[in-house]
Amino acid sequence: MVRGEQSSPAPHAAKPPGRIIPGAELGAMSAHEVDFAIVGSGAGGSVAAAVLAAAGAQVAVVEEGGHYTRNDFNMQEAWAYPALYQEHGNRTTDDLAIMILQGRNVGGGTTVNWTSSFRTPAPTLRLWAERHGVGDIDAATLEPHFAAVEARLDVGPGNPDDVNANNRKLMDGAAKLGWAPELIRRSVKGCARLGYCGMGCPLDAKRTSRTTFLADAIADGAVVYSDCRVKLVETDRGRAKAVVAEVLDRASDRPRGRMIVHARKGVVLAGGAINTPALLLRSHAGNESGVVGKRTFLHPTVPMVAFYDQPIEAFYGPPQSVSVHHFSNRGARVGYFLETAPVHPMLGALALPGFGDAHRRMAERLPFVQATIALLIDGHHEDDGGDVSVNKDGRISLRYPLNAALREAAIDALGNMARLQLAAGAREVVTLHETPIVIRSEADIARIADAPFIANGHTMFSAHQMGGCAMGSDPRRSVVNSRGRHHQLENLWIADGSVFPTALGVNPQISVYAHARLFATAIAQGAAAEPAR
């Protein structure tokens, strides 16, 4: 039973509440035994924990990152990126071409996301059914899970009062060009529109997994271990038996102990794309298909800046409130959607090319910068995305080639973002090539196609990581079935964005929550009938 619903299965006797146990409270060696061990406390792990704990299971969530609350969120980039993000904010593809923003804390990506809430698009679900063997998940299947998740996260209709100047320019330009901008629905309650979603909400107005589903799970007896990085999944004769973790010293991020969590009934992996495939690879388990880590997708994001005569102050106000999906379907070519990004000093400086005074001349105009981003929808055509691997020391590697199809989409997106900002009244629009192209009229746009679009030749980043442990019906081409159950390891499930066979084409949080809830509901129903082993 999940909070707010009719009970099904039968209610269980109330258990004492669990709690969040930081690594500092654990000894050098500790062992624990539960019904379900869940790796990761983000969107997928939290809702899986809530469903299973509500069904009466004894649940432990093991989270690599630290436990932070609203009083810790000081809205300073210098603290937030090292503390709340994977690899201290330095995760990238192998060649450093794409900077990867991925959460690492109790709450995972939901602690640092920009609240944008979209259901999985119907065309994406159709693609998965027609080409990736996911024949039994459609909008109707997901509807009760979307509804429950959106209710718990207070996702309401898009609010025009949320539109800051940065997003207003996206809306105005798109509207003038007939590109149908839409207000974004947001997972917030009591939002004061400060603009620091990406550094943790200091008001808890952003509805994160920590403040919702994880809290529900804890109320039903789940225990969350923070600062514990799962290194291995132990398996034996086709079953997952335990997870083994390093207990980390938070200040140094170095191991200070070990813990093992034995799972009587099963293990749920929910550490997110990149991390979940890496965990299976490190464990030398669950890769009979040979596809673990392959087809990792990033919504590779191409930013562009425009300079206005009036202040935009893209560092204040909700980071995202408008989206444009006019270019999501470009037929045989890679599609993309347009949103905005906040421009705080550090993030802005990282995006701007060059160094010294050339860089400074753009950075000092920060209050007048509008930032539009194009998120390329990878994996829907013949592109195979990236490939996660691990070295002998367990260090994660992500190779992601920028192929011709992605480059074509990036160049097309740059042209259209320029048109949009000129339509909205920008004085000039500037690409983020290492030699920026300054655009003041339509005639300048043609120069974009002449500039090489190469790795580390143009700023790129990723805020959405998907794939690497795809769901599907064919065990030779997928890792889990359409309820997240591993094809070979009968009591191992994956409940995070790594199960998506392609990129989503929208911001992922609601899709991750809803699919994880679908999977966890099936797990709970099956577990009720199966004895522990």
Add this chain to the structure above:
Amino acid sequence: MNPSRRKFLKRGLIGGGLLVLAGTLPFAFRTTALGRRPRRELRLLSLEEHAVLAAAAARLVPGDGAGPAWPTAEAVDCAGKVDALLATCHPDVGNDFRRLLRLFESGFFGTFIAASPRPFTRATPAEQDARLEAWRRSRFTMLRSGYQAIKRLTHAAYYSSPEVFARVGYAGPPEVPQVPA
């Protein structure tokens, strides 16, 4: 050859080879100009590596043309902040970065890349800028990557420093009251 090194070289003959080459430049730091002592106790970098990073940071952040109100890289301790951050990352990350600094400092290597035979820390500002530009625009992916690694870490440390906020027209975050834990 061990498997991880073989895989590393496979990433690109030039790419992987460069960091291997860095390991064979034992005298890259023999003539490094140490400059000012680090402002904090170093946790990862050697004094020489810190000096190379500090010299690069001085060129990467706004320079003399920006005016006296802009803090220097040394004033906000860019190199020290980068050292502290890298000390918490995976050990391989720190080791790769140290090798990168060795390569960047090398006068031997600089001759081929930017026709600049002096160690970076002993080069003139114009020569230093030329070496940074050569890496930034190189046709070799590894050099472009190496430049981005140094640039991003430096700019992240610099522009996240409150001393710089006013220079970029940012008033900082609003006051938010703390609540009982």
